[in-house]
Amino acid sequence: xxxxxxxxxxxxxxxxxxxxxxxxxxxxxxxxxxxxxxxxxxxxxxxxxxxxxxxxxxxxxxxxxxxxxxxxxxxxxxxxxxxxxxxxxxxxxxxxxxxxxxxxxxxxxxxxxxxxxxxxxxxxxxxxxxxxxxxxxxxxxxxxxxxxxxxxxxxxxxxxxxxxxxxxxxxxxxxxxxxxxxxxxxxxxxxxxxxxxxxxxxxxxxxxxxxxxxxxxxxxxxxxxxxxxxxxxxxxxxxxxxxxxxxxxxxxx
Amino acid sequence: xxxxxxxxxxxxxxxxxxxxxxxxxxxxxxxxxxxxxxxxxxxxxxxxxxxxxxxxxxxxxxxxxxxxxxxxxxxxxxxxxxxxxxxxxxxxxxxxxxxxxxxxxxxxxxxxxxxxxxxxxxxxxxxxxxxxxxxxxxxxxxxxxxxxxxxxxxxxxxxxxxxxxxxxxxxxxxxxxxxxxxxxxxxxxxxxxxx
Numbered sequence: 001x002x003x004x005x006x007x008x009x010x011x012x013x014x015x016x017x018x019x020x021x022x023x024x025x026x027x028x029x030x031x032x033x034x035x036x037x038x039x040x041x042x043x044x045x046x047x048x049x050x051x052x053x054x055x056x057x058x059x060x061x062x063x064x065x066x067x068x069x070x071x072x073x074x075x076x077x078x079x080x081x082x083x084x085x086x087x088x089x090x091x092x093x094x095x096x097x098x099x100x101x102x103x104x105x106x107x108x109x110x111x112x113x114x115x116x117x118x119x120x121x122x123x124x125x126x127x128x129x130x131x132x133x134x135x136x137x138x139x140x141x142x143x144x145x146x147x148x149x150x151x152x153x154x155x156x157x158x159x160x161x162x163x164x165x166x167x168x169x170x171x172x173x174x175x176x177x178x179x180x181x182x183x184x185x186x187x188x189x190x191x192x193x194x195x196x197x198x199x200x201x202x203x204x205x206x207x208x209x210x211x212x213x214x215x216x217x218x219x220x221x222x223x224x225x226x227x228x229x230x231x232x233x234x235x236x237x238x239x240x241x242x243x244x245x246x247x248x249x250x251x252x253x
Numbered sequence: 254x255x256x257x258x259x260x261x262x263x264x265x266x267x268x269x270x271x272x273x274x275x276x277x278x279x280x281x282x283x284x285x286x287x288x289x290x291x292x293x294x295x296x297x298x299x300x301x302x303x304x305x306x307x308x309x310x311x312x313x314x315x316x317x318x319x320x321x322x323x324x325x326x327x328x329x330x331x332x333x334x335x336x337x338x339x340x341x342x343x344x345x346x347x348x349x350x351x352x353x354x355x356x357x358x359x360x361x362x363x364x365x366x367x368x369x370x371x372x373x374x375x376x377x378x379x380x381x382x383x384x385x386x387x388x389x390x391x392x393x394x395x396x397x398x399x400x401x402x403x404x405x406x407x408x409x410x411x412x413x414x415x416x417x418x419x420x421x422x423x424x425x426x427x428x429x430x431x432x433x434x435x436x437x438x439x440x441x442x443x444x445x446x447x448x
Contacts, residue, residue, distance in 0.1 A: 010364050016269045048434040051397045078436035083400035086408075092397075093363035239363040246368070 001071065002027050006057035007115055008049055009096045013039065021049060021070065023057060024099050026109040033059055033070040048075030052082055052092055052119050081123035090243035091122050091134040097239040098138055101231055102145055110144040131216040132209050134243075136202040138223045143203065147230050150175030151200055157181050166192045169222065171229035189222065220244050257283075309380065311356035311373050313338045321353055328352045332381065333390040334406065336360050336399070340392065352390070355380065360393050360402040372402075374409060381413045388416045395422045395440075 004027035011021040019038040024030050038045040048055060058071035082092040095118050103111045118137025125133045142148050153160055155175035161167055168182035169191040176196065182188050201208045210216040224240050257279055264275035282290045307319035321327060331352030335341055338356050357372045381389060391406055393399035407417040423441030424433055
């Protein structure tokens with residue numbers, strides 16, 4: 001049994017009163033657990049197992065199984081702010097999907113911490129901050145998993161890139177390309193110098209808001225294309241695409 | 254697969270029924286008179302063939318409209334929106350609500366691929382508009398997904414002029430403050446009222 005900080009990434013009902021929950025934990029990476037009796041009001045999990053809630057989890061790990069048992073979950077921080085706007089809700093779902101799809105079971109604490117920081121940032125984000133904060137968290141997640149994009153050197157030939165120069169960005173190659181390598185990589189996207197500077201600033205943990213919504217959406221698409229390229233299962237990021245297309249079901253507005 | 258195995262497999266798909274319980278039920282059915290088991294089979298067939306969603310509110314019914322929608326004593330100006338038809342029974346048990354219902358068929362859940370088009374939101378909006386409803390009570394579950402669904406509905410219904418309200422939340426009756434989680438206490442404080 002381990003006791004660890006954890007955050008709820010996804011949960012669905014199992015049988016009459018139980019739930020199966022995906023947790024990002026500090027000690028054991030992303031794990032699936034069964035929370036028996038979690039649907040009962042006043043049960044040992046109370047109402048604290050809502051999406052994106054942080055807490056201290058006690059987990060009985062079964063080494064030979066993919067589904068572990070949740071002994072207890074003491075919620076320490078709910079994030080109702082994530083449902084206060086549809087854009088935030090869509091962004092949180094997109095981040096959660098990334099956490100579940102990208103993070104290995106032995107991912108360690110970095111992934112948990114990146115997700116917590118990402119959810120916290122999005123939960124208080126103004127409308128124009130939602131995309132940059134989510135995209136920043138996604139790049140930090142890629143970095144924590146060891147496949148951050150190459151931005152200062154050509155991802156193919158490793159030649160240094162002039163920071164003032166617009167370059168091409170090829171997800172398959174692993175980042176920015178020099179002009180010579182870009183010619184051999186059809187489909188690479190244009191990455192203006194200011195957009196690359198913003199990516200570098202985000203990677204360094206600095207705040208940065210794109211000039212307008214169109215640029216923000218370009219960043220949103222870029223990170224999604226990069227991550228989909230590098231995910232082992234080759235499946236699309238469904239919640240991220242949904243958020244990208246509808247802004248968290250913003251077609252109503 | 255033998256008939257016995259097939260029934261055990263099908264029964265064990267039901268909620269709260271594991272394989273052992275399914276076996277017990279199967280052998281119980283084999284031991285009882287055949288007519289009794291046939292009656293159960295007929296009831297299941299009737300359930301599948303006759304029960305359908307209500308044309309107005311998507312509650313489950315055997316007629317075009319459910320018993321609540323055809324009840325003339327119900328206030329049609331107040332519509333309570335629930336996620337599932339089974340939620341209606343919970344509210345009806347209180348005997349306090351005299352309006353009508355609308356069953357969404359779920360809640361917004363991007364992680365499960367459920368968006369607005371998968372729910373009965375368009376029929377709800379046109380119903381509220383047509384009926385000139387004065388209040389829509391959103392009784393989705395008190396979860397982030399339920400809250401996001403309520404927010405989406407309030408945006409969709411803004412043009413209707415109806416008051417959109419949400420069920421209150423906080424400490425349960427007979428509960429103990431000492432054992433309540435932080436989120437519930439925060440909600441209870443936010444929704445406190447003068448006495």
